[in-house]
Amino acid sequence: MxxxxxxxxxxxxxxxxxxxxxxxxxxxxxxxxxxxxxxxxxxxxxxxxxxxxxxxxxxxxxxxxxxxxxxxxxxxxxxxxxxxxxxxxxxxxxxxxxxxxxxxxxxxxxxxxxxxxxxxxxxxxxxxxxxxxxxxxxxxxxxxxxxxxxxxxxxxxxxxxxxxxxxPAKPDRSGDAYLRFIPRTEMDIAVVGCGLSLTLDNDGTCTDARVALGAVGPKVMLVDAAAEALIGTKLDDAAMQALSKACSDAATPIADKRGTVEFRTHVAGVLARRAAAIAKTRAEG
Amino acid sequence: MALDSKQVLDTQQFKIVGTRPLRPDGIDKVTGKARFGADITAPGMLIGKVLRSPHAHARIKSIDTSAAEAIEGVHAVVTRADFAEITDDDATADVLDNCMAGEKALYDGHAVAAVAASSGHIAKKALKAIKIDYEVLDHVTDVDRAIADGAPVLHEGRADESVPEGSSPNIMARYEFGHGDIDAGLAQADQVIERSYRTEATHQGYIEPHACLAQMSQDGQADLWCCTQGHYMVRNTCAAILGLDQGQLRVTASEIGGGFGGKTTVFLEPVALMLAKKSSRPVKMVMTRSEVLRATGPTASSSVDIRIGMTKDGRITAGFAELRYQGGAYPGSPVEMGSMSAFAPYDLENVKTVGWDVVTNRPKQAAYRAPGAPMAAFAVESAIDELAKGLGLDPLEVRLKNAAREGTKASYGPTYPAIGLEATLRTAKDHPHWTAPLGPNQGRGVACGFWFNFGGDTCVTLNITPDGTVTVSEGNPDIGGSRASMSMMAAEELGIPYNKVRTIVADTGSLGQNEVTDGSRVTFAVGLATIEAARAAKREMCRRVAKVWGIDEDAVEWRDGAVHPTGHNAGSHDPMTLAEIAAIASNTGGPIAGHHEANPEGAGVSFATHMVDTEVDPDTGAVKILRYTVFQDAGKAVHPAYVEGQFQGGATQGIGWALNEEYIYGEDGTLQNAGFLDYRIPVASDLPMIDTVILEIPNPGHPYGVRGVGETSIVPPLAAIANAVSEAAGVRMTDLPMSPPKVLKAMQDK
CATH class of the missing domain: 3.30.465.10 (Uridine Diphospho-n-acetylenolpyruvylglucosamine Reductase; domain 3)
Known part of the structure; x- marks a missing residue:
């Protein structure tokens, strides 16, 4: 070699x-x-x-x-x-x-x-x-x-x-976040991962969003429906629920030693909601 | 001279025992100088590697090693054909078959051939050149499926006489313990619970993979260096397998990077010796992590059915458990000890356990810290908890009400002497942890645990050097701080400072037979032998001084590290210290030593109560351990820091077992998670500091009151955590591990 x-x-x-x-x-x-x-x-x-x-x-x-x-x-x-x-x-x-x-x-x-x-x-x-x-x-x-x-x-x-x-450069009042689920607290590989970024206007309305999921398909998955669930909203509970649902709907995971289909599908939605809350706080500065 | 071997010193009299001196192996370990199994080398050594079965169950029709042997740099290839068959001892025959498969490969990872080559690279190449013709057979890895009708059969006709006619051929033995009348007892109950529980196989998870270096001369003398919990066991087993005299094989134990029971048997050693014999060169073998997980000895998985009856005021009227443990491809799962220990903490009129030893296409199990007991305690302690909560009773009170005490006839037969269960329960009840407030999604669980502890063959030699320092030779690898503890007990007995004693682990040529480091036996049995060896040396020193003073031996006494004249006929003499006696030993009869050989009874059973707070994430099922407290009887804690470490270590391994550790087999019967990434032992950030409370109810069987402490601490955690998680999740968890998908599903289904 x-x-x-x-x-x-x-x-x-x-x-x-x-x-x-x-x-x-x-x-x-x-x-x-x-x-x-x-x-x-x-x-x-x-x-x-x-x-x-x-x-x-x-x-x-x-x-x-x-x-x-x-x-x-x-x-x-x-x-x-x-x-x-x-x-x-x-x-x-x-x-x-x-x-x-x-x-x-x-x-x-x-x-x-x-x-x-x-x-x-x-x-x-x-x-x-x-x-x-x-x-x-x-x-x-x-x-x-x-x-x-x-x-x-x-x-x-x-x-x-x-x-x-x-x-690339991003507009003011933008925030990003990544969350993953692992059974331990570190030294592990994502059972589900979610990266999310969003931009707010001055009255707190979401003007742009991108939501990507990991470990729920053969490659990283950009979920447009999840972004659409946020854009135009003030990230209220209804929007967050729609985000969750869009992510769970989009997920096409396999069952393996790290998690079941059911679990990964559900947790994709949970992580998206939690990541959105963090990104929102960051965007608000 | 008054040296009664049964004398129990009052705790107030100890000067060194009970303190926390620095461990003698600490500096070498933290600076990387300590020599573990893989650190041993020899000139001209070869590297040995093992070819392993990719099939869970397959008949080996033929093995062609010619292409491997033809590779330059390959010095020896070994298969089962190189070993003589063992016909007189089934247990050793199974060990050989596990080290090198015979007619069949019985599990994924089973060794089928081995090579020794001048480099690891060539050895790997040679393994690929070995051609094996397998006839793949149906396999079974689940304990309940293995005993169902039509299951693939591993061995025909291996069941022992305890197994009823017509049972599954995969059942190897049946055990039964107990007394009283279960049906009559259940009839007295106000509430009866019937539940089934399951646990998965877990691995000890020691950091150091198995490693050894073997060397064999033409004249039959052989040397072996290895990482083991018992080099005398390694000697005896390898001698039987290789057809050597035990006296011709010297085994030296390296430092050990964890064992927890998993290093109480052999895997590589007989193969390394055979490769060394065939190649006439030293052969070194080191397992990879994947080999450790696939092909060493995890503990059993279990399936347990429970029936317990309780009165409204919390009295257990009857307890019944039927336990099925699979211990891999050979007889010997720890179901017997599970059946004996299941109800051991309780004083019951009607109690019965039935245990079934089942074989499956998995690696041959090895001991794992209190083998068999944690799974049994998980079932019993979960059921008691559910009954207590269902009746609106305090789970600690219920356990106190039924607790075994001095004089209780244990469920497994004997009557207890002084024991500490009640003390652990009362201390737990009074501890601030018990009444600390809990938040939302949080739950608290408690559970009790028991372990037998053990004595076993033991030899200790204590030598006094000319400058008055002391060396202690013992025959048990130090897995839990035993060198420090032996030095402390020798120093205590001889009245000299701790740092004047050095304890070493001697090779098999230096001492007589020593049982492996198991059964939490070392601080008890080797400690007892160390104390007795020190007392023998003191008796000899008294004789020497009496001779020097020209007075009778009974006119001198040993006190505070020196010989003093005693009684009115002794005359006036300045006391002689150990160092002064040592300095003139050459002129008073030669070197001074003490030794003691024994198989001591009276190990003294040990009990613990664990208390744990958990929080469950309602959206993901993830469990967090918030707080954990161990209450355990140590008899006498020789070195309390080590005792605390044992309590914490057992709790931590129990947390892993309860939450995320499991052997995961695929449909094809191969292990899916043969690495520390997906075999998830807890990492430091998963754990809170584990609080410990050491109780000291002296063991009458030991001169200082010592009981073994190493194993009891892994018995309660599975149930304690399950009880806490069940409360936090609002649903009873009966299957381990309580991994997030399982907990989430249970919450969604409730």
Whole structure:
């Protein structure tokens, strides 16, 4: 097995697209190294992107934030401005694995691992995050929800990888939140996850909303009906109930060792309601 | 010299016992220097790995190892064909079959072959090159389905004589305990409850995976280093399986990263020895976490039916329990101890338990902290709680009314000497926890628990060094602070400071037979032997000094760490301290030591009462443990911090068992959650600080009054938590674990 550690993005693209065999991108390694150890993955090469300086930065761009693919969850959560702007995305990243894992794991890795239960993905989708994909034919921007296509599968072409995540600017009086359900209090994987963002006008009416669910389908699910249940309302009880129902209606979970269909369907609605209440408080400032 | 071995010291007289000195293994453990099983290496060693069955039940038609053997770097491949059959001892034959499958693979993860290679990478490659022709058979993993008509049969004709004719062939044994007349007792009751309860299999969850290093010479001498709760057991079992003399196999126990009963048998060790024998090289084997969960010894799952009758004022008139435990693919589930312990806390005129030992296509169970008792207590203590609440009675009062006391004839036969159940209940009732207010969606539960405790074969040698320090050699791996406790008891007895004593765990070549570290026996039995060894050394020191002073042996006495003249004929002599006697030992007859070998009776049963507050999230069914208090009789707490740790550890493992831990098998009979991600033991943030109250009702069977404390603490939690959750959720929970989907469904269905 070859270990490659380029220091520039161009070198990384060249190495990845030129590799004749199975070459895997290594960011934090919190999924890949576990697969190697268990024998689930036996790649020919590993391309470590952590030595590419640009990919380790959190930078402001067009009023939003660009987060390099090698930025760890812990680094995000030590960035006061980023946390203030996107508390939901940061708290989702802060839920992944354990404190030790959070020192390594990345948003881009969480996205490209393509687990339906990934914590940061519904949170990113809720804030219209964009994956900046680098590849031999240049760079393209892809909506985060279009990266995973199913469990363990992505829309990335051979030679492409996610170089950074862009969180676009958001209007005033906006708030985001992410909640997940796990049977323990930490060190676990979402049985259901819900990322939600909303914007209020000055009299408290919801003018925009995005609701994304995790672990209730083969990939992250953007629930338009849930957003519609909130938009135009003052987030009163009726709106919250409609939100819950829309999420439960949209959920198409499987039953497995982590939860039943019935349970996941119900809890999707519960989490959406609770996440909306948090996002509302944040939007109100 | 007055050294009565039965003398019980008054608690006020202790100088060291009852204090909290630093643990001797602490610094090495927190700095990473302690050597655990996987830390042992030898020059030229190979890495051994095991090929495991992917099927829950399959006949092994053939195994072709030739391709694996042909790989460069592969030094040995072992299958069952390498081992001689064991015909004279069914229990050892089962251990061998569990370590290396014979005719059939009996569960997902069952070992079917092993290799030793010059690297782990080559060993893995070799495992893939082994070709096995399986005939896949129907399987069964559920205890009740295993005894239903038409269930797949694991073993034909293995049932013992206790099993009635016509029973399911998957029933291996039947047990019955009790006295009185159940029907007559139930007829006297104002209310009778009939309920069924189920618990899932749980794993001990020790952090350290099994690991060993084996070495065998051409002349039959062998050495084994391993992580175990009993290296003498490892020696005896491996010697029987490998056909070695016990005296030729020396086993050294490493530091141990948890056992809780799960390391009281062997899994890798006979295989490692056989690989070492075939390769003539040292062979090291370390399990992965997935192997630990798939193929070591979780505890039984259970299905229990209960009938209990109670009068309006809370008197239990009769108690009946029928218990079915599956202990995996071989006989020996802990249903016998479950049947014995189910009603042990109560003074009952009419009591009966019937236990059924069932086999299924799951790994062979091993002991888990008070094996068999927590599931039985879950059923009995849940039913008593429901009866008490149904009659509008205080659940603590009801338990006090029926509590076993000194002189009670226990449900399992014996009559109790002085015991501490009543003290734990009264203390619980007076504790501020009992009357603290509860909020919405919150509930409080209590339950009692019992464990037998145990003595067992024990050897201790205590040596006095020329500079007057003391070394104690004992034969039990230290899983709960026993080195500190032995040093404390030796120092107490000899009247020297704690830091002048060092206790080591000696290898099997250094002492006689020692029972494994089980049955909460070590502080009791090894402690007793340590005290007796110290007393033997004191007697010898008295003799030496009498000789030096030229007076009779009965004219000297041991007091405060020195020999003093005593009586009017002794004359005037300055007392001689232990260090002074040690310094001249060479001239008074040679080195001074004391030793003691015994199989002590009188372990002294132990009781506990647990109290817990829980909150249930009405929208998700998630349970939070808000407050937890353990009340337990320790006899005498030698090192109270360790005793508290045992109380807290048992409660914590019980919380996991009650709420989220379970072996989950798929339709195909394979384990779905062979890792700590989906086998959910509690993490620190799941728990409140577990409060402890140590009660000390001295055990008359121990010189200092010590009772075992390690196991009782896991007996009450399942029921205590179920009682609390049932109150918080407003619906009675009878199936463990009370995972969120189950609790939510119960609340929605009520």
């Amino acid at each position: 070859r270990y490659l550690a380029p220091t520039t993005l161009d070198d990384a693209i060249q190495l990845l697209s030129g590799d004749p065999g199975d070459c895997r991108v290594l960011a934090g390694g919190t999924d890949l190294l576990v697969r190697l150890r268990s024998g689930d993955a036996e790649p020919d090469s590993i391309l470590d992107i952590k030595r590419i300086e640009d990919l380790r930065q959190i930078t402001k761009e067009d009023g939003g934030w660009l987060i390099g693919a090698a930025v760890s969850s812990a680094e995000m959560n030590e960035h006061a401005e980023l946390k203030a702007a996107y508390p939901g995305v940061c708290e989702a990243a802060d839920l992944i694995g354990s404190t030790q894992i959070q020192g390594r794991c990345t948003l881009a890795g969480n996205l490209c691992n393509a687990s339906p239960a990934a914590d940061s993905v519904p949170a990113m989708v809720a804030v219209r995050a964009v994956a900046r994909v680098a590849g031999p034919n240049g760079t393209r921007d892809v909506a985060v929800e279009d990266i995973p296509t199913g469990p363990g599968k992505t829309s990335l072409e051979k030679g492409e990888f996610v170089a950074s995540i862009f969180l």
